[in-house]
Amino acid sequence: MIALVRYTLATTIHGQRYLAPVLLFFAGVGISAGSDSGPLPGVYALNAGILLVCVTWVTMAVISVEDPTHRAITVVAARGPVKVLAAAIVVSALLAVGLTIIGLGLPLAMHPRPVTAADLPAGALAHLLCAAFGLAFGLVCSRLVIRRQGYALLAALFLVTAALLTTGSPPNTLFKRMANTSNAADILPTAAALLPLGLAVLALAAALTHIVSVRRD
Incomplete structure (x- = not known):
C-alpha cells in the first residue's frame, strides 16, 4: 500500500x-491573511x-491524473480497485493537510492578530471539516463517477455552493458561528461535533465511488 x-x-x-487549485488556495488565503x-x-x-x-478540485485532479488505460493497468498490478482508490484518497488527504x-x-505570519488558546484548534477543526467535504465532493464528481468533464464541473460547483451557502449544512453552520464570534472557545464544541459528520460523508462518498467505478469497469 x-x-x-x-x-x-x-x-x-x-x-x-494539482498546481491550479494549490495556487488558487495560496492566492485566496494570501488575500484574506494580508488584510x-x-x-x-x-x-x-x-x-x-477556500x-x-x-x-x-485537487481530489478530482488526483483521480484523473491517469487515463482509463493506465488506471486499468494500475488496478491489475495492485490486485484490485480498492487499493488504487484508497491511495488516491490518501494522496488527496495529504495535500489537504498541507493546505490546512x-x-x-x-494569517499569523502575514498580519499580527491576538491569538487565544482556542483559535488554532477551532481553525484546525473547521479546515478538517471542509477538507473532508472537499474530498467527498471530489470523489463523487471525479471521472470514476461522472465521465463527462463538463457535467462533473457543474456537479462540483453545485455541491460546493450548496455546502457553503445552504443554511443548516455543516460547513455553513460552522462558518456562521465562527464569523459571529471573537471567542473561538465558544465554537469548539460545535466544530468537534460536526467533524465526525464530515468524515461519515467522506466514507459514504468513497463507498459510492467504488461501487460506481467497479460497475462501469
Whole structure:
C-alpha cells in the first residue's frame, strides 16, 4: 500500500494538475491573511471555505491524473480497485493537510492578530471539516463517477455552493458561528461535533465511488 501511495503521489506531482487549485488556495488565503479582516476565527472560516473549493478540485485532479488505460493497468498490478482508490484518497488527504497547515499559519505570519488558546484548534477543526467535504465532493464528481468533464464541473460547483451557502449544512453552520464570534472557545464544541459528520460523508462518498467505478469497469 505504501508503494502504491508513493506511486500515486509521484504521478500526481509529475502530472502537475494539482498546481491550479494549490495556487488558487495560496492566492485566496494570501488575500484574506494580508488584510485586516477581523478576529482570527472569521479569517479561519474564510480560509476553510477556500479550502473546500480547492480540495474538491485537487481530489478530482488526483483521480484523473491517469487515463482509463493506465488506471486499468494500475488496478491489475495492485490486485484490485480498492487499493488504487484508497491511495488516491490518501494522496488527496495529504495535500489537504498541507493546505490546512498553510491556511492556519499564513494569517499569523502575514498580519499580527491576538491569538487565544482556542483559535488554532477551532481553525484546525473547521479546515478538517471542509477538507473532508472537499474530498467527498471530489470523489463523487471525479471521472470514476461522472465521465463527462463538463457535467462533473457543474456537479462540483453545485455541491460546493450548496455546502457553503445552504443554511443548516455543516460547513455553513460552522462558518456562521465562527464569523459571529471573537471567542473561538465558544465554537469548539460545535466544530468537534460536526467533524465526525464530515468524515461519515467522506466514507459514504468513497463507498459510492467504488461501487460506481467497479460497475462501469
